[in-house]
Amino acid sequence: MLTLFIVTVSAYVLGMLAALFSGRSAIGRGLVAAGAAVGSIAGLALGVVVITSGIPFALASTRFLPLTGVALRLDGMGAFFLVVVGLVGCAASIYGFGYSAQYAGRYSLRTLGVMLNLLLLTLTFQVMADNALTFLVLWEAMSLTAYWLVVTEHDQRGTVRAGVWYLAMTHAGFAALIAMFLLLSSTDLTTSFASMRAGSALLSPAARNAVFLLALFGFGAKSGIIPLHVWLPMAHPVAPSHVSAILSGVVIKMGIYGLLRILLDIMGGGPAWWGGVVLGAGAVSALLGVLYALMEHDLKRLLAYHSVENIGIILMGMGAGLIFHSYGLMTLAALGFISGLYHTINHASFKGLLFLGAGSVLHATRTRNMEEMGGLIKIMPWTALFFLVGAAAISALPPLNGFASEWLVFQSLLGGSNIPTPEVAIVMPIAVGMLALTSGLAAACFVKAFGITFLAIPRSPEAEHAHESPRPMLAGMALLALACIALGLAPFVVVPALGRVLVGLGGLPDTHAVFSFNLYLVTPSNFAIMSPTLVALGLLAVLGLVPLVMLLFRANWRLRVGDSWGCGRVGQTPRMEYTATAFAEPLRRVFAELYRPTKELSIDFHPDSKYFVQSIEYRSEITPWFEKALYGPLLWFIRLSAATVRRMQSGSVHMYLVYVTVALLILLLIARWS
């Protein structure tokens, strides 16, 4: 294990050095990617070894590490997140080798390479942190490197603004985390997690509740749960696409990791309302996330809103787990947490894949606006295929991975019938309904995303002259597409492994007997049984039956290729195609109360007659009322107080000397009386 750890760290460090010394050349880019990929694979292997062996990996250098206040220890749960980091990191860095070529001469490849490797390195250490200080330092390092990566394309419109929002939100969360750890460790941040675990039981209920709320805020700001999500749809799209994949696939998952670490591991679970709050936040994030995604025509922003949605789904599983945990139903609790973790790795793989696919489209067409795409399936068939796999997986279509994990989330929510409390009996079915609506809308959204982007005929010259991505980019996508299929087909391997990861955390039992290595997924007390593997075989059989039936009925096999039927119309132009706006219009009407769309229609008539229209301009926007209602007053207050404080800054040295004197006097007075 130590060898793997050393390989991981040194590969990342070598990647950084390569970026520093020869970042601009193709060889440099290759070395950067190789460093990141090797590091990721070694990290993944380390995670797998820890999970399968069940032995935590602690860094045993007793002489040096304790002096620095750093403590590193990799347990099962950390190992699981290390696997997630490795999976997405490897694919994204291979992809990045091809993708970053376009940055040569425009943006700093040196910064990009260093920061990419540094981010993966901090993520690796993040899941190993074993005391509050290490955790917080790495958390901040992760946030800052991510910020650097977000502002890579700094001269594009909106990039810097997105970076500022991200920085502000993540630091608000960071402040909450510091407060939380101070509460947990009774102000000594170098206390190890083990002693925090022992100490957390002694905390008063009020302090425990405060820790819960601070954790939810701090980690929620990182994960982008609604209403703390505003930075996410801004920051993720403007980052380079392989970085977006890491941000959406892995970095926001660190919030999930933190929540699990604090709530389940260190606090050992809590009262049922904690679970209720987590479940509620998850349900709201899931539903609103997908509703906003539906209205989005910027391909990458659409995917970013889907990250909000999927974080919501993960939180719903975790929330259900916390509720069962508080009622002592440990097997069901394990099912809830397993479904959340399973969806975590699934979301990492398919969202990573989708962001890479969107990056390929962006690389080929130079636009993120879906209304200017179309017909790309003919020009870039591989990208289209991989994107389709990702889209089917995120829409939870069997036999891909999204289906398996969402099915488990459903089952854990339906397990709520085992708790005879009216509150739970009301909340759980509502959550089931919201999850069902979310899944349906997600499928609709990806019909739009795939259909408008890849099908029909090109809507712009850029789309017409697109090109297939270079090999490394395709390889990165292929890796994640395979992961999507494998994770979907083999839940009988994944689920017991996740069960083993969770054993002992917060007193969760060994669920190995309940989720055995079997073709079927069986939920506790045989409530439901499903086998994605058999579903896949069934689908294959049905696909095979089609030609058989055609043969039996002596169908006409001759193939004729012709144009799409357009009612015999002569000028079949892209203007006649279905647009993304039109596709989403029915839902915009249904949920008008939420979107509050503004419409502007200006018609330019011919000067002589009103019957001849020269041009029509239609503009419609949906009101981002989170920013308006929630953040508007906050921003106003911050601006006001900043303006007030600024008056103190007169620029005159005499004034500053007065400030120093007054401050000193006040301090002396305080010291006198205290």
Added chain:
Amino acid sequence: MEADIAIIVRQIDERARRLFGRSLHIREVDAGSCNGCELEISALANPYYDMERFGLHFVASPRHADCLLVTGPVTRNMAEPLRRTYEATPNPKIVIAIGDCANTCGVFKDSYAVVGGVDQVIPVNVFVPGCPPEPVDILQGILSAINRLPAK
């Protein structure tokens, strides 16, 4: 009279089932007609003729059709759409030109707006004369067109 119609339509259906493996699906194309022929064609679906009882359908796309009923002299604007419609119809297909205009352009002959009869644009199996032809004639036309197709 009514019995005759039933006999014709039943014959069409039998032949069509043998040839196409299903009942006959018809796409109607107005290539520039005065709509006289359309009135007679739509009469095929009324309660008196009621051809749907034997499974003869009018369909909304040539992709679903076995048979095209084309009316009117082919105007310049409709020549290309008519050609495309013919191309979009799956094989085997039959084309029946309904009415005198579809054959000789009738009173529109030599008009600047007219390309010519339907056979100037696409191959025609059967012409049904009349201005307009009666529904029974149209059914007879469909039947003879099917009969002329080589047996499968």
